[in-house]
Amino acid sequence: MCLLYGEEFYSAWGHAHHAISTVSSGFEVAYGRPFYEYLGQDAATARRFQHTLNAASMFFHQVPEVFDFSGKTVVDVGGGGGQLLATILGAAPDARGTLFDREHMLPQAGEHLAAAVGLDRVELVGGDMFADVPKGGDVYILCRVLAGWDDEAVVKAFENCRRAFADSSSRLLLLDRFVDDEEPTVLPALWDLHLLMTTGGGHRTIDRITALLNRAGLEIERKAELPMEAVALIATPRD
Template sequence: MTYSDDLLWGAVGDLSRFAALLTMAELGLADHLASGPLSTDELAERAGAHAPALRRVLRELAAMDLLRPVAPDVHELTEKGGALRSDATDSVRASIRMLGEEGFWYALGMLPATVRDGGSAFAKRYGHLYDYLAKNPTSSRLFDDYMKRRAIPLTQGLVQRYTFPPTATMVDVAGGKGHILATVLHANPEMRGILVDLEHVTAHATATLAAEGLSDRAEVVAGDFFAGVPGGGDVYLLASVLHNWDDDDAVKILRNVREAMNPGGRVLVLEVVLPDDTVPHLGKDLDLRMLAIFNGGAERSRDEYAALFAQAGLALGEVVELGSGASLIEAVPS
């Protein structure tokens, strides 16, 4: 059997393995096993599961080295499986649950239909992702948990690898609940911040910044970045924003930022940058999710970001690798 055959059949098997991972994440099996080994019956009782069905999933999870049998029908959590614990520093539980969420699962399963006609099957059924989340509170909480977990290594990379102007005002555009802004302000005690997002998000951001003791250094503003963004900023951060929109909309957002910034200001775009090669890369996986979920959303290459900046009166500056597949792309007035 050739390598390509192994790769193809491996991809087929990955669907079943992901289903087992999703079951482990949804049922919280790693949390239940955190204190020690359990029999299948004990684990099923704690997880609210059907023991005979669970036993079959545990067999697959053990083959994936996420669990280890220590006695007949008794399993313990392995070091690798510990990454599915809710309290793990590098927990992937939220990411797995998000990918298995009903709408996301539908989107990826309908990718062939999306590719046939060029329009997202998800968008046709559910509308824009953020409208879908607004109508589905459970999915919205899951998405928030996923985004918060995903942001942790990126935010740490941001404050460790990029030098901010020490007394700058940073405007976090579509800053969500404020976790990135809070991290930047803690790392730069003379900076001030403004977070702008839709009105239904601002109360959460205000609460986060207050809990972080930053109410005196950070302002929260309700707004729509297609209509405009707060002026007077020295640094404008767009974290995981542009990849949600097609080129025309992305340029409109960037133009609004360009018009609002102080002279000598800069734009920081936190996104995955696609490489110009055929090597496997996180961005290529994420780009297919963007294709499946958004009409026009996409991950982009360095040259594609440079082209967007040029249309908005900006020029590509420094590109800083942040780890976890993401980069910080700096743009300055052209």
């Protein structure tokens, strides 16, 4: 985490003035490529980034307490290193899981899932969530994925998940931090700025996410608080 912040993220923040005044990624100015494209070409940094995410994954253990995964087929879209899926499959021994991410993430995710829960109930699928996601899941998860993308891309990812639902009882589970325009708290606000430096993205308010879900034919059914100011939003197809 220190290495990533001391090198790549430090360089990205070096372009803070440009990033803030143009509302675009400081990282892209520093490295000439968008963040995730860079990670796809640099395995060591991709691994370091996943380790950094793991260091801030303390809310994962409470996810099975806010959503019942028993007997469900779970598709973790942009599932990264597999930590969340392993936590879910560990808590729900009769659930099955698909980890979907860019191809370069699969070896790392497979390694972690094999060690944590075994691969019997796991499928690893590489691809692009803006093109398609694996079909037939009962629960689609987008955990800390939305912040790097603009509204059009987010709606596309939501639509692809909804189209892939097994049936109308399927759910989309969003796990993220959201900013509150009325009474902003420090952590999501700082992360919002950090996301601008790195991916050029940012956190959204729940109202804005609700509007994007609606555009994709989904609506929020329920909301649950998680540690570290993370929130679970459970979305269902609109009638």
